[in-house]
Amino acid sequence: MLKCWSAEGSMKVYVSVDLPPDLAERLSKTVEIVGRDRIAEAEAALCFKITAEELRSMPRLKFIQVVTAGLDHLPWEAIPPHVVVAGNAGSNAVAVAEFAVAMALAAYKRVLHYNEKMKRGDYKRDVGIPLVAGSKAAVLGLGEIGTRVAEMLAALGARVYGFSRTRKEGPWTFTADLLEAMSGARIAVSALPLTKHTRGLVKYEHLAAMDPEGVFVNVGRAEVVEREAVEKILRERPGFVFASDVWWARNDFAKDADIISRPNVVATPWIAGGYGNEQVWRRMMEEAVDNLLRWVRGERPRNIAKREDYT
Amino acid sequence: MLKCWSAEGSMKVYVSVDLPPDLAERLSKTVEIVGRDRIAEAEAALCFKITAEELRSMPRLKFIQVVTAGLDHLPWEAIPPHVVVAGNAGSNAVAVAEFAVAMALAAYKRVLHYNEKMKRGDYKRDVGIPLVAGSKAAVLGLGEIGTRVAEMLAALGARVYGFSRTRKEGPWTFTADLLEAMSGARIAVSALPLTKHTRGLVKYEHLAAMDPEGVFVNVGRAEVVEREAVEKILRERPGFVFASDVWWARNDFAKDADIISRPNVVATPWIAGGYGNEQVWRRMMEEAVDNLLRWVRGERPRNIAKREDYT
Known part of the structure; x- marks a missing residue:
């Protein structure tokens, strides 16, 4: 009491x-x-x-x-x-930012790809391992989470583009133009909140403008990205990776299983914010x-x- | 010609x-x-x-x-x-260092654990997600690779201990005492070369001194770590993760399949040095x-x- x-x-x-x-x-x-x-x-x-x-x-x-x-x-x-x-x-921005970087690196450096192969006894080297250093990375949303993600990626040597509605300075090239931020990016991380301005903001044209072997990470809200755009890019580009902690059906993950189960998808169940910590x-x-x-x-x-x- | x-x-x-x-x-x-x-x-x-x-x-x-x-x-x-x-x-230190950090984060932030569950349609949250920020990390070997790994982990907010034979200054607490470096560490990365001084250097007592939910990453040479020590710690501590790009049987990975196939092992086939890049x-x-x-x-x-x- x-x-x-x-x-x-x-x-x-x-x-x-x-x-x-x-x-x-x-x-x-x-x-x-x-x-x-x-x-x-x-x-x-x-x-x-x-x-x-x-x-x-x-x-x-x-x-x-x-x-x-x-x-x-x-x-x-x-x-x-x-x-x-x-x-x-x-309050949990550090946890979410760390998770975003972990997802990005696990996918981008092909740790997940090769670990899965090794477990099956397939020891053949197939895909190459790209560098973070010198590669373009886009961070969407420069709030507490996005700022930390951008700082971490910059510390790892990436050329970071920071996208948000209002200008914010940091170790990134600022742009309020989403297509400019994402064009040619090898890593993109969305830490955007879901508002009426961000709903469906990331469309097929933005994902398609990224490097074909790029990795898109979402630790914000699923609805910021058009579901159909993700389906289309995953079908078209086997080398592209969509990594997400957030899902359109929220906690009802089974409803998004068609996307979750695809080989070029990395999926976690909405835990970035320090689940169980x-x-x-x-x-x-x-x-x-x-x-x-x-x-x-x-x-x-x-x-x-x-x-x-x-x- | x-x-x-x-x-x-x-x-x-x-x-x-x-x-x-x-x-x-x-x-x-x-x-x-x-x-x-x-x-x-x-x-x-x-x-x-x-x-x-x-x-x-x-x-x-x-x-x-x-x-x-x-x-x-x-x-x-x-x-x-x-x-x-x-x-x-x-010459490829940046590639190896990035890979080491990618392996460490993928395992430590439980991206691999949850992704594997999600793929099987098991959406239950079970294990918690620890923070890098404020956690102790040990970097073994402060050559070109180790130095970069230590700098990256420090940039992510870890309290880094740097171990090597000869003192080197950087964003870490230097120690020439391996047990001191590894005691209580949640992340340890070995970037040690294989010499007559480092062969079998990492023993059971060092792994056991780490946090029970810790992650040991090896991107140096497998023989620096005693194989029996790894087998023992993996048997005893289901929450401990051994992540390695290098194997005792070198390129003959099948010979290390008993360790590679364990659930708390993350394995890649000697590719950290920018394979295919x-x-x-x-x-x-x-x-x-x-x-x-x-x-x-x-x-x-x-x-x-x-x-x-x-x-």
């Missing part, structure tokens, strides 16, 4: 996530945590996701702190316009609580969503 | 490798290239490997330029003590020719082998 130090009349926060005890205590020093039974009193919510039904039960709601970085899964139409929504970008999990929870407390204290919270990106 | 500009009486070099025409021309401006038929006239040799029989056929031999970085495959007992031997370390191949040939020409001109060649490391 939680021990609540907060005085009568302190702000009520509806918490639907399983907070570690010390974080629950930290939060309880400033607010009163309420559960489903007293949801109606809540002025703020701390959650992974939230339903339209929960939203209707909180007439006093002013602020939603989401524990995940992505906010595309929220029922945006049900969130009243005066309610401020904050995400948690950056307590350190990463702990940091996500901590940063979400800290950001919520910023709002409670009247400071400006980080990662405030732009409603117009989703509705 | 090669066109030889060299005057009568110029130095003869026995070339047993298939040089690109322009490099053959470059070499021919200074020396006369001879083949097997005129081997007896050769004062120098350019080769991948050399036999005792070839050595006996070259009474005038003073210098051997090997195209590979490793020199452990030479018939050292048959090389007269006055013959200088130069290797080609560094013309750019890497070209650079190796170029650097070997340039180093040979240093000796011909009376300059000090690079990568002169220490005979006492092999005999």
Whole structure:
């Protein structure tokens, strides 16, 4: 049971996530945590996701702190316009960025290809091993994850092109032109969030502009890439690799099995964000609580969503 | 056919490798290239490997330029003590270092594990994904390859320990104590050459001192690691991963199939050095020719082998 130090009349926060005890205590020093039974009193919510039904039960709601970085899964139409929504970008960015680079290298350096052959007792060398050093790499999205991916690839010697809506400087050539970023790229990593601007952004022409032996990695959201475009490029180019941690049917991976099972696909089940890693999990929870407390204290919270990106 | 500009009486070099025409021309401006038929006239040799029989056929031999970085495959007992031997370390170091990091990340971030499951339609998340950032990594051997591996792992945020016989500074904690380097390491990469000092250097106690979920990567020579130690640790620790591009039976991979086929082994067929990559191949040939020409001109060649490391 939680021990609540907060005085009568302190702000009520509806918490639907399983907070570690010390974080629950930290939060309880400033607010009163309420559960489903007293949801109606809540002025703020701390959650992974939230339903339209929960939203209707909180007439006093002013602020939603989401524990995940992505906010595309929220029922945006049900969130009243005066309610401020904050995400948690950056809290697991290191984990996701490392995973993106791991996927890119595993595919690009043909570790997966040769390991699979060796296990079958096929010891023949067939495909060559390209260099990262000096090769063009495109990073789509220059948020916390994309920035780290771009920095890592640059440290490995790649010529990095960074693509995003707004100019950001770093060890990359910036471009707001997706085709320019991807043309001739041997590695491309998408760390784009899913918004109404990014849905279906990556089309066949972009994938086809990459090196024919290139590797496209997605650690953002599947829907940023047109599914038909991926099917077409995989059919046409046996040397091209599509590596993804995110899938169009979300957690219902069987629905994407037609793509997952293709030989030139590398697939993982949405785990890049430090799945099963307590350190990463702990940091996500901590940063979400800290950001919520910023709002409670009247400071400006980080990662405030732009409603117009989703509705 | 090669066109030889060299005057009568110029130095003869026995070339047993298939040089690109322009490099053959470059070499021919200074020396006369001879083949097997005129081997007896050769004062120098350019080769991948050399036999005792070839050595006996070259009474005038003073210098051997090997195209590979490793020199452990030479018939050292048959090389007269006055013959200088130069290797080609560094020429494909970038390729090997990139491959080592790719193997390490593919295994450590469990990309291989989950991809294999996804292909079988097993979408269950089971093992957690550890972080590179903040984790201890050991790099064994701080030559051209090891140095680059250490720099890359440091750029990815790992706390790197660098092990070698002689102190070398870089973005690592230097140690000449192998057990200190490997204790608690989550990633260890061996880029050690095979010499009489390194043969069997990595024993069970070193592997057992690593994190139980650790990843040991070998891109140097298999014989640096005791085969029995690897068998034992793989049997005892299902979460430990042994990832290797090099095998005890060299190119006869079937003889190491008992280890290659284990689930916690990642195996590739000795390809890290840029297999099938013309750019890497070209650079190796170029650097070997340039180093040979240093000796011909009376300059000090690079990568002169220490005979006492092999005999």
